[in-house]
Amino acid sequence: MGNMNEARSEVPYGTLDLMVLKTLDTLGPLHGYGIARRIEQVSQGSLELNQGTIYPALLRLEQRGWITSDWGTSENNRRARFYSISPAGRKQLTAEAENWSRTVAMVNRLLEGQW
């Protein structure tokens, strides 16, 4: 998927969690493939994501209690693990999102020399 010629960047450290949480918050329960696809779609091919790396991230989020998971059936009738965001995860998402915006704004100001 995606064009090999385009400039692609690696997933910045720590942002994968945020993206997963946001995806689940927006789209509701989703399996790993769905989450990976959604992130790729949103990044419009600008993110180099080995889709497999999503699973350790999902386990991490689950262990922290931010998402929950359960077996379900995928659109092509396969048994798949569906993940959904927990209330604690929503809280974390809000906090992380704010934090992210602040960081981005700060970096932008820095880069634009407005200080």
Place this chain on the structure above:
Amino acid sequence: MISVRVALARLRGLLSRPSGDSRIEQEISAHLEMLAAEYRRRGLETEEAMLAARRSFGGAAQVRDQWRSQRGLPWVETFAQDIVYALRQLIHSPGFALASILTLALGIGANTGIYQVLYAVVFRPLPVADPQRLVELLVTEKGKPQHFSYPLFREIASRQNSLTGLFAVSEFPLHDATLRGRGLAKSVHGAIVTGDYFRVLGVTPRAGRFFRAEDDRTAAPLAVISDRFWEAEFARSPEALGQTLDINHVPVTIAGVTPPGFFGETLGLTPDIWVPMRLQPRLMPEDFLNGAYTWLAVLGRLRPDLSIHQAQAALDAAYQRDPDHLGGHLELHSATRGVDGLRQFADPLYVLMATVGLILLIAACNLANLLLSRAAARTHEIGVRLAIGAGRARLIRQLLTESFVLSAIGAALALPLAQWGSRTLVSLAAQRVSLETGSHALAFTATVAILVTSLFGIAPALAATRVDVHDALQSSHNRASGSVRGRALARALVVAQVSVSLLLVSAAGLLVRTLWNLRYQDFGFEPERILHVSLPFEVTAWRRLAAIAPSLSESLASLPGVRTVAVSSCGPFSTIQRTGWFAAPGRPAEETDGARMVYVSPGYFEIMGRIVAGRSITADDRKDAIPVAVLSQTAARRLFGNENPMGRFISGGKQFDRRNQLLVVGVAHDVHYTPRDAMGFVVYMPLAQSPAPVTDIELRAAGDPARLAAAVRDAIRNADPSLRVSEVRLLRARIESELTQEKMMAWLSTAFGALALLLTFVGIYGVVGYAVERRTREIGIRVALGARRGQIAGLVLKDVSVLLAAGILVGGAVSVAAGRALHRLLFGIGSVDSTLALAAVLIATVSLAAGYLPARRAARLDPTEALRQE
């Protein structure tokens, strides 16, 4: 919070491993399939779509690994892996595994066993409420603690307010009370206590009620029995309460039962029955409640707001105001662990603890050596593992895990061994100690196991992994030589073993000689062919005995095989002693005199003594004759210096008193009251002139005195069926029973010394044997070049001798120091002693023998064979 939750989740993951593994497998395959389906939709062929899916997914194996390591606790898993690997390694070398596990089990077991006894004897608090606040009151005169008299106890009790309560107690002489009316008359262990005893100790009755302070006033004939006695006599029936027991012919009513595990205030004593203090004059031949008998231990409970020092100051002030005070000072000592009735036992236990610790040290040296040679044999394997990228730390951990597995198995086997060992030790020592296996024993075992693992495991692991990868891979399996440091370590371990063995063997020698010296010393009388009868100390028995003693003596003397019969009160090897002051005209009694008084019948000195001047006490020393005394040599010297004591007068009391004067008619050789007793100041008086309770009957036999025992019992029973005999034994057996502890120490130290020698032999044999094997090629060359066999053997033995010399030097120095530390347990042994030299010779012989076997093998090497070996 998050980290706790993550940890819990990981723990869950670790435990539900298989299902977790299948979960990630399923997720990955579902993901790949959906991805492939997407590619197929975009027009790729099935195969290509799958390939593209895999590419896009990235490394499935890495994902799986990462997922797994994140899901569980990775270090637990590597640890588990290490353990499995270690077990596999051990199964591969069952001989090594068995030998080391057995060594460790014995070593750790011995340590835990002795620790358990030591804990019970020295460290364990009394099983009562808040034992930290218990104190013992002692009157200390010139550093020598004394017991209390009953009047002094009453005086202190009425004047003090530093303690919330205090009590007086004595097990003596009720420890051998007579219980009648429940089958045959038998001995029960009794204690006599004041009313506050149970309240101050803070014990609650298992059944019924305990004594109260008012029982001290009413002299109510009550008794409290132990749980054990309750079970043995009444099968724990509640009906026991209110029943009457006949103790020393005094009927007492059972009021209550103590809880299980309660053994009173004195370690080493386990009374069956407690009776109130006020019954004392009825229970014993003399009234100890009035007068200056100092026979009571006094304990109290500190007021919560006072320190022991504050309380001591206040109590001593009260004591000093007492008009009848004995002099000296009143001191408080912590009684958290109870009154120490087992101090005699504590010293040997410390020595045994040190001994088994050292044995374990030697065993650990052997294990370290075994591991070193194993590691050397594994140099190639370790080299390979290092070469393919295993971290050194990881390898060390692996090797340590092997040691740990050995220790853990050894420790697990050690626990039952320790149980058995501690029980055996207590029965060997003939002590009454209740042992318990608590968490403290487990904690101790675990600590010892970890300690010993680090002792024998760390150095070989470090040495084994300090490998030059290149060299290790160059050399083949067989010729791999181990590191230089490893060899130096092995030699150091041999030196350590030799010195520790020397220490243990020389200590064993000292203890065996002590036993010998005590057993065969001059007791002041000839101890062979004497039968010794102990009688209980009770009122009626005494009165009856006094009445029948002459006729009983006659009937005993007429028994075939009896040469002489004597009866006595409070003599050597009696369970009771009586002391007092003696003065001569112009020579008042001195504080240091502490004379013992012995009342004897005619014939006594033919059995238990040796007259060295004058005459012995005879049948002519009747009640109406002039009162006489026989002095021990020490007594004669103290009272009369170098003058002839014969025909002079002495009297009881601190000042000479004409009215009570005794004519000195003889001097007897000094005697030992017990094997370790210093010979001392003894005054013998005729029983006929000074009525005193007969405590012992002595018989000298013409032949084997043991044959007389049954006839003697019968004769006493025929004389009066109500009389109970405590003991009929050979005097030799009584001496032996006084030497139980010394015998135990001699046996155990000899056994441990032998074990140390054996371990050292094995250690040296192993190290030298390994060295010879390693040098096979070199030796082959030497032989080929014309070295004689003797030279080869000498070469190997020279190596051993250097180590041996170093070990004996170090061990000798340590042994001399240890001999000094042991002085309290020793007897009749000077500071410079031949034992050490003998021990050194023994060690040298054993070590050289251990070295000689491999040396001989080296000397017999066939050079062609040796050189053909790669």
